[in-house]
Amino acid sequence: MKPYPLIFDPILKPKVWGGRFLAQLGKSLPADATIGESWELADLPSSIPEGRSVIANGSLAGWSLREAIGEHEKQIMGAGSLTSDGGFPLLIKFLDAREDLSVQVHPSEEYVREHPESHLKSEAWVVIAAEPGATIYRGVKPEVTAEQFALHIDSGTVVDDLIAVPAKIGECHYLPSGTCHALGAGIVVAEIQTPSDTTFRVYDWGRTGRELHVAQALQCIKFGEPAEAVAEPPVPIEAAGMRTIPLLKSEHFVVEQLDALTDAILPVVTSGLPVVWMILSGQARITSFQASADSIEVDLPIGTTALMPAALENALARLVGETSLLRISLPSPMEGLIA
Secondary structure, eight states: OOOOOBBBBEEEEEEEEEEEEGGGGOOOOOOOOOOEEEEEEEEETTTTOOOBBOOOSGGGGGGGHHHHHHHHHHHTTTTTTOTTTSSOOOOEEEEEESSSSEEEEEEHHHHHHHHHSSSSEEEEEEEEEEEEEEEEEEEEETTTTTTHHHHHHHHGGGGGGGGEEEEOOOOOEEETTTTTEETTTTTTEEEEEEEEOOOEEOTTTTTOOOOOOOHHHHOOOOOSOOOOOOOOOOOOOTTTEEEEEEEESSSSOEEEEESEEEEEEEOOOOSSEEEEEEEEESEEEEOOOOOOOEEEEEEEETTOEEEEOOOOEEEEEEEEOOEEEEEEEEOOTTTOOOO
């Protein structure tokens, strides 16, 4: 395999709370369907239906990401580690919340230790569109007890117990496992998460027909934690016609936003680890210059998610002016080591 940027067929997920916005990101939506999620890069266990991405371009077209990693692990992963079941360590999505998502939580570390069939799920939302007044709910107010929270679930007033913040385009919200949260109506986000689909719902805004998991959720939600301090806005770095905005650095992934201020040429850097690009606006073309073959060109229009294999070298991206993308990488295994 000569390393090249891998793009994937999106896996569209109909949801009761979904809408039609994802068509603006280049997705071909079924007629009359409310699509809530586009799984852009997925490599979940085989027990999860439609949970594995299929490569859409180049010599590996038609292969699942799992198959490609099985044959070319070193070239794709480099120094990056797979999950315990041999999968890619991130799940990447676009979400269109036409209506409110359920109030939910993902398993805490303590819960997973007692229930090994469950899996941790930490995620980040980067807001890419939001209607005026749209709200994100992240965490329980520190003065609310588990007993009060349970009573308010029964009375339908539990939303008042949540910390509500306005949704602002460009902001990144990190939701570690154990954080009770909900994405409010009128918001579109790029979601970066650890590869798990274990979710416990506690409230569904009066909708019927979907299971709630109140007992499990109450074991996982973090109560009594101090309110999160307001973070200082990230400091952008501008150079060579590009602006870089650091959004998040966690133990699971690192997220940056790259904005082309004019037509620009940007080296594609992997540093020996796989890197994911999500094109939020504009378009890019990546040219990979091969040592013993013709160059490989891959076009990335708006809404495209591309995986840059760890072994990709000598690649340049040409960005049309005002192109914006997310660059998602794994933490370096050398992080924190002293030379």
